[in-house]
Amino acid sequence: MTTPQEELLPGTRRALLHRIAVAQAEGRAPSLVAAVVRDGRAVWHGARTSVDGHGPDENVQYRIGSITKTFTAVLVLRLRDEGVLGLDDPVERHLPDTGVGELTIAQLLAHTGGLAAETPGPWWERTPGSLRPELADVLGDGAAAHPAGRRFHYSNPGYTVLGALVEQLREAPWEEVLRREVFEPLQLRRTSTRPQAPAAGGWAVHPWADVMLPEPAEDFGRMASAGQLWSTTGDLARFAVFLARGDERVLSVETLREMGTPAAPAGPADLADGASYGLGLQILHRDGRLLVGHSGSVPGFLATLTVGVEDDVAAVVLANCTSGLLTSQVAADLVRIVAEAEPRIPEPWRPLREVEDSVLELAGQWYWGTSPVALRVTADGLLSLGPLSGGGRRSRFRPNGDGTWTGLEGYYAGELLQAVRRGDGRVDHLDLGSFVFTRQPYEEGVAVPGGVDPAGWRGIG
Incomplete structure (x- = not known):
């Protein structure tokens, strides 16, 4: 030893x-x-x-x-x-x-x-x-x-x-x-x-x-x-x-x-x-x-x-x-x-050997309400979700084999992440423990709880 x-x-x-x-x-x-x-x-x-x-x-x-x-x-x-x-x-x-x-x-x-x-x-x-x-x-x-x-x-x-x-x-x-x-x-x-x-x-x-x-x-x-x-x-x-x-x-x-x-x-x-x-x-x-x-x-x-x-x-x-x-x-x-x-020398970065298209299309920027977050597909086969900058809720998610993912730490530990798809197979939004993540802030046409005001974004005249 x-x-x-x-x-x-x-x-x-x-x-x-x-x-x-x-x-x-x-x-x-x-x-x-x-x-x-x-x-x-x-x-x-x-x-x-x-x-x-x-x-x-x-x-x-x-x-x-x-x-x-x-x-x-x-x-x-x-x-x-x-x-x-x-x-x-x-x-x-x-x-x-x-x-x-x-x-x-x-x-x-x-x-x-x-x-x-x-x-x-x-x-x-x-x-x-x-x-x-x-x-x-x-x-x-x-x-x-x-x-x-x-x-x-x-x-x-x-x-x-x-x-x-x-x-x-x-x-x-x-x-x-x-x-x-x-x-x-x-x-x-x-x-x-x-x-x-x-x-x-x-x-x-x-x-x-x-x-x-x-x-x-x-x-x-x-x-x-x-x-x-x-x-x-x-x-x-x-x-x-x-x-x-x-x-x-x-x-x-x-x-x-x-x-x-x-x-x-x-x-x-x-x-x-x-x-x-x-x-x-x-x-x-x-x-x-x-x-x-x-x-x-x-x-x-x-x-x-x-x-x-x-x-x-x-x-x-x-x-x-x-x-x-x-x-x-x-x-x-x-x-x-x-x-x-003698700081720990990190393991070399290596790419995933393969990734399914249905997983890769989830990667990128999403919005929880008006807060921008990033979802990444990591080399260990997990998903990583966190704010683009500053503090906020972060977690990794492991695949469950049925298209859903389970949070591993923090606020989302044990919570279920899933992609909700439309009839044509396209991703409508992400559902994370009932929270809805959309590609645009309060995206029109997406099933956002409470709905989206039909007048859209506007200033104060």
Whole structure:
């Protein structure tokens, strides 16, 4: 997986090293490791200080906390794609007697079920999982903190329920299902539920003195599906490639895009940070870039995996400290450094091999009312519709094989575009979700809803 670092320019490599060096020094992390992925391959690995007296590399395990949730979400989406469950199914349909069975699977995935952020009782990340052997111990009596579906409220117990759901439907432990369905096909050989040497120890760094205290490495038990995993920058780099490009043995790229699409209403603080949440993936806008991935923190460890969608650059940052280091910002900076220093070279333009006349005649300028828009037939076989200049609604459309097209993003996502033809076969207008697009503004003789004034266009005398 690892490729020669010379694939990045020397100046880029130095800038990456400088960024993690500053982060480790200012964040006072006992150790920090990072990796960068570009064009589907790991192209850089960096580390600062040591683990057990040795410089950590891409094979040293760190605990990754809530990045575990993305792995659990992948298992749930696999069940959906197989037709075993629907995202709008209530939990009760597949996992009875939880006490939260009215919530939907999608609400749990997107943290919109209203469940409490943490478990009742003692701090679950610093106490044995044996204290919470059953779901009832995780959820407690007053699990609902908010009305379901009304707001995003991050919930660790919600992902514990999803882990139990996977176990119920696969009739196997969550850990075993994860190994069989994700780790093995993606060759994540150094990702596990318990540490395997070489592994970093977790530390708390005193806020006012340069001294440290070891953190306990508890087994989370029932809570494992919310934050148990240990991994390496090498394995997470491979996982980042999967999140960006898909793997039909695990999940298609279309399903991964669905996971990375906002599914939770953002609160004011989230909006200010440019943050939202999909189905097991965090979505950020930083430095004008769309970043998709997940962060994680448990006592002794901080972690972030993020994918720069448009730049095809991903970064992984792992550290063994409880606090003091913003791994999400460091990871975003690593993506930015590579994207700005070595911009992605676009694929060469190539023409369509063939295009039907009935499709080609749709290309060109149209009007929605008096607003001019352009419809283009692109080399990937899609239609692209957007304003000729300035802002406005834009979308690509995929063909349905019956002369209609379905919107892929923005306002027109899921909406149907079709050419309405006259009796002689000529195109009268385009219908897009009931909006009429004509070749001229309010074209005379075209079926414009409300009609066209017979006096036509005129000034004021």
